[in-house]
Amino acid sequence: MATGNDGRSTDQITVNKRLKYEARLRQRSMVVAGVSTAIVVLSIVLLVPLAPGWEGVKTSFFNGEVFAKTLPKLLKAFLWDVAIFAWSVPLIFALGLAIALARAVRSPALFPLRIFGAAYVDIFRGVPVVLVIYLVGFGVPGLGLPRPWNSPYIWGTVALVLTYSAYIAEVLRGGIESIHASQRAAAICLGLSERDTMRYVILPQAIRRVIPANMNMLVALQKDVALLSFIGPVEILRQAGIFKSLLANFTPYVAAALIFLCVTVPATRYADYLMNRDRNARS
Amino acid sequence: MPEAKLSLCGVKKSFGKQAILRGIDLDVAEGEMICLIGASGSGKSTLLRCINQLEPVDDGNVWLDELDISAPGLDLGPIRRRIGIVFQSFNLFPHMTAMDNVLLAPRRVLNEEVQGLRLRAEEEFARFGLAQHKDKYPDQLSGGQQQRVAVIRALVMRPEIMLFDEITSALDPELVGEVLDVLRELRAEGMTMLLATHEMGFAREVADRVCFIDGGMIVEQGPPEELFNKPKVARTQEPCTYSLKELNCFMVISKGASSKLNFSALLTLDLST
Numbered sequence: 001m002a003t004g005n006d007g008r009s010t011d012q013i014t015v016n017k018r019l020k021y022e023a024r025l026r027q028r029s030m031v032v033a034g035v036s037t038a039i040v041v042l043s044i045v046l047l048v049p050l051a052p053g054w055e056g057v058k059t060s061f062f063n064g065e066v067f068a069k070t071l072p073k074l075l076k077a078f079l080w081d082v083a084i085f086a087w088s089v090p091l092i093f094a095l096g097l098a099i100a101l102a103r104a105v106r107s108p109a110l111f112p113l114r115i116f117g118a119a120y121v122d123i124f125r126g127v128p129v130v131l132v133i134y135l136v137g138f139g140v141p142g143l144g145l146p147r148p149w150n151s152p153y154i155w156g157t158v159a160l161v162l163t164y165s166a167y168i169a170e171v172l173r174g175g176i177e178s179i180h181a182s183q184r185a186a187a188i189c190l191g192l193s194e195r196d197t198m199r200y201v202i203l204p205q206a207i208r209r210v211i212p213a214n215m216n217m218l219v220a221l222q223k224d225v226a227l228l229s230f231i232g233p234v235e236i237l238r239q240a241g242i243f244k245s246l247l248a249n250f251t252p253y254v255a256a257a258l259i260f261l262c263v264t265v266p267a268t269r270y271a272d273y274l275m276n277r278d279r280n281a282r283s
Numbered sequence: 284m285p286e287a288k289l290s291l292c293g294v295k296k297s298f299g300k301q302a303i304l305r306g307i308d309l310d311v312a313e314g315e316m317i318c319l320i321g322a323s324g325s326g327k328s329t330l331l332r333c334i335n336q337l338e339p340v341d342d343g344n345v346w347l348d349e350l351d352i353s354a355p356g357l358d359l360g361p362i363r364r365r366i367g368i369v370f371q372s373f374n375l376f377p378h379m380t381a382m383d384n385v386l387l388a389p390r391r392v393l394n395e396e397v398q399g400l401r402l403r404a405e406e407e408f409a410r411f412g413l414a415q416h417k418d419k420y421p422d423q424l425s426g427g428q429q430q431r432v433a434v435i436r437a438l439v440m441r442p443e444i445m446l447f448d449e450i451t452s453a454l455d456p457e458l459v460g461e462v463l464d465v466l467r468e469l470r471a472e473g474m475t476m477l478l479a480t481h482e483m484g485f486a487r488e489v490a491d492r493v494c495f496i497d498g499g500m501i502v503e504q505g506p507p508e509e510l511f512n513k514p515k516v517a518r519t520q521e522p523c524t525y526s527l528k529e530l531n532c533f534m535v536i537s538k539g540a541s542s543k544l545n546f547s548a549l550l551t552l553d554l555s556t
Contacts, residue, residue, distance in 0.1 A: 188337065189335055189368045190363070190392070190437070191360050191361065192388055200391070
């Protein structure tokens with residue numbers, strides 16, 4: 001501490017002390033993080049190769065040759081995932097919005113619509129995606145529809161749309177309900193109809209509010225498109241499976257996983273960014 | 284059938300078991316300005332919301348000209364556009380500019396040309412000193428400016444009656460004046476107005492009639508001078524803790540002294556502070 005009458009130097013010393021203290025804290029946490037990470041990585045690198053089957057796993061999962069040979073075709077197959085994703089999204093949002101609006105109607109005369117909306121959401125949110133894909137993807141073509149109406153691409157898309165629109169409907173309904181009742185009151189008092197109030201006042205605000213949550217749903221959808229491989233479409237997972245059987249090697253699966261990560265990680269980061277921005281804007 | 288512009292007959296309203304309005308009778312003549320005063324929770328806001336049917340009444344009738352607008356099953360859109368309302372918390376639409384806030388309802392509801400509407404809205408913006416703010420979003424405006432936009436939004440529908448629900452209560456004290464000026468201007472134009480307010484000085488200055496509401500009833504009404512200077516009803520004469528709070532004089536008066544003061548004395552205090 002400074003010896004009394006010079007106030008500024010006392011301040012200076014306190015600031016320096018705090019800076020030093022914080023630097024020490026930072027340093028210590030860096031050391032802790034670094035050491036613990038090193039221990040984990042080292043033990044994996046050192047211990048895993050000691051396992052009796054490591055040589056086999058290395059050649060069948062991390063085979064560079066197979067990786068290089070299969071990657072171009074896998075990327076091409078991934079275009080199917082992108083395409084299915086791309087045409088599903090507008091359908092999902094259209095249906096999701098319709099269901100959300102059905103659940104938001106207030107008129108007693110339209111009560112059945114609300115029941116329908118609630119039942120729809122309960123059913124398709126409650127059943128695993130894979131099951132819906134199996135039931136729709138195998139069941140509907142089983143009706144003996146003529147080509148092209150028996151295509152697994154169509155019915156796989158339908159299954160995804162059914163499931164994901166239920167999720168999106170819930171997200172949108174949450175957004176609609178988060179808009180304060182006074183907004184509706186203000187619109188109604190100006191003589192606007194219920195319909196115009198929803199369309200011009202409530203929905204624009206609600207949709208803006210749930211964009212980040214919807215981004216997360218889209219990331220999940222991008223991965224779930226791969227589930228369609230179970231009913232036929234030769235998209236990336238199916239293609240990797242074909243290579244696996246052909247080459248008796250699992251490396252194509254690892255390659256497929258990497259391709260997915262290249263898309264989903266940036267998308268997730270972007271969703272996080274949107275969500276943070278939204279939170280900061282509201283606080 | 285009543286001859287007034289707006290007429291309430293025995294209006295009752297409860298929320299659950301709690302009776303908010305317990306039989307309100309009130310006639311409002313064309314061009315009259317009525318101030319509703321009373322404690323928070325006395326039913327002023329509910330009364331206004333029952334007038335434009337934002338809350339359906341449990342019992343009694345609300346007449347607008349010759350029409351019972353409290354009758355169930357009416358299409359309320361055309362009725363509500365004849366009654367403008369401005370709220371305490373502005374309730375502007377945050378995703379629209381001030382101008383779009385003002386134009387949304389007339390565009391959807393009134394049978395008027397967009398060009399003419401826009402001109403009329405611009406005139407109103409200019410009249411209330413907001414010409415340079417018309418393309419800003421509500422968040423970019425001060426509370427006083429937002430509240431004036433809310434008034435314009437109601438006015439552009441050409442309402443026959445305007446309701447104001449404590450429109451200065453959410454404002455910083457230095458912004459209250461600009462909003463009260465708007466009311467003075469409307470008063471000068473002869474707009475029929477009902478105003479729930481805590482601004483006693485303002486009520487005294489502009490009101491044709493002041494209604495003192497307590498416990499869901501109009502316990503006393505009359506011209507402001509009469510009501511404030513010579514209150515008749517016991518409740519009005521006896522100040523209770525509420526009026527001390529409402530009038531922000533509790534700092535000035537010690538608890539012992541307050542029991543001896545009457546309502547008009549408090550009002551005088553309010554004016555002087």
